[in-house]
Amino acid sequence: MPDQPVPDTMVAMIISARNLTMTYGSGGIAAHALAGVNLDIEPGSLAIMGPSGSGKTTLLHCLAGILRPTGGSVSLRGQQLTTLSDRDRTALRRRDFGFVFQSGQLLAELPANENVALPLMLDGMNHRLAIARSDEYLRMIGLAGLEQRRPGELSGGQAQRVAIARALVAEPAVVFADEPTGALDQQTGQDVMDVLVGATGQAGAALVVVTHDPGVARHCDRTITMRDGHIVAEHFAPGGGHVHGPSTSSGPSVAGVQR
Numbered sequence: 175m176p177d178q179p180v181p182d183t184m185v186a187m188i189i190s191a192r193n194l195t196m197t198y199g200s201g202g203i204a205a206h207a208l209a210g211v212n213l214d215i216e217p218g219s220l221a222i223m224g225p226s227g228s229g230k231t232t233l234l235h236c237l238a239g240i241l242r243p244t245g246g247s248v249s250l251r252g253q254q255l256t257t258l259s260d261r262d263r264t265a266l267r268r269r270d271f272g273f274v275f276q277s278g279q280l281l282a283e284l285p286a287n288e289n290v291a292l293p294l295m296l297d298g299m300n301h302r303l304a305i306a307r308s309d310e311y312l313r314m315i316g317l318a319g320l321e322q323r324r325p326g327e328l329s330g331g332q333a334q335r336v337a338i339a340r341a342l343v344a345e346p347a348v349v350f351a352d353e354p355t356g357a358l359d360q361q362t363g364q365d366v367m368d369v370l371v372g373a374t375g376q377a378g379a380a381l382v383v384v385t386h387d388p389g390v391a392r393h394c395d396r397t398i399t400m401r402d403g404h405i406v407a408e409h410f411a412p413g414g415g416h417v418h419g420p421s422t423s424s425g426p427s428v429a430g431v432q433r
């Protein structure tokens with residue numbers, strides 16, 4: 175049940191958060207954004223819902239090592255994130271996590287494939303290989319022919335697909351998405367969620383999505399609801415939702431394209 179301690183022995187657990195607290199400010203202006211959260215992230219997709227100010231983004235940022243919580247612990251496959259130095263946490267984030275935000279995350283002056291290639295090049299891959307791999311991911315995600323377009327020359331939905339390809343290209347363990355469809359119309363948002371859930375599943379990555387939209391949460395295997403810094407409800411999609419096993423190939427094959 176919500177906020178109850180969960181044994182550390184669960185199979186296939188990727189991230190484990192225990193008694194997570196996050197307080198912004200102090201004294202009379204302290205905001206207790208997280209008030210003791212226990213959560214395990216397993217393969218598959220998780221939606222985090224709840225009213226504005228309930229702590230969704232703070233939870234996502236603590237799970238992803240962007241914020242250091244004021245109390246409790248977060249571990250990735252048994253490795254504590256909360257005690258790592260900022261530098262090591264940044265390295266781990268780059269290696270193990272992908273991110274998709276609402277909008278504005280692509281570099282406007284770079285073509286789509288260079289945007290996708292950035293995480294690979296930051297990791298030391300040479301430009302030619304990184305671009306070849308990025309082109310492959312863009313094709314996989316339905317953007318063949320648009321590799322050279324700059325973000326300003328793409329629709330909102332196409333730009334989000336580029337962001338999804340960039341989040342996945344370095345084969346992360348977890349993709350974190352904060353309101354990934356928030357800037358899109360409903361149909362485009364549904365299409366983007368199909369791609370996001372399908373591509374992360376085929377890549378064998380877990381997906382964590384913060385959303386206000388029940389239509390977005392419906393794409394996920396599991397939904398938790400937050401209120402006042404606590405998890406107050408948990409819901410599993412009927413029939414186990416869209417859980418995908420790890421890919422047996424060396425990469426995902428969305429839209430019929432095999433790596």
Ligand SMILES: Nc1ncnc2c1ncn2[C@@H]1O[C@H](COP(=O)(O)OP(=O)(O)OP(=O)(O)O)[C@@H](O)[C@H]1O
Nearest residue numbers: 198199205207224225226227228229230231232233
């Ligand atoms: N940098 C900050 N400094 C001070 N308080 C903050 C900060 N960030 C968030 N808060 C407070 O922490 C609480 C949780 O915020 P958070 O952004 O996690 O909520 P949320 O559920 O994601 O909200 P929304 O749906 O509006 O994005 C809120 O009371 C918010 O005002």
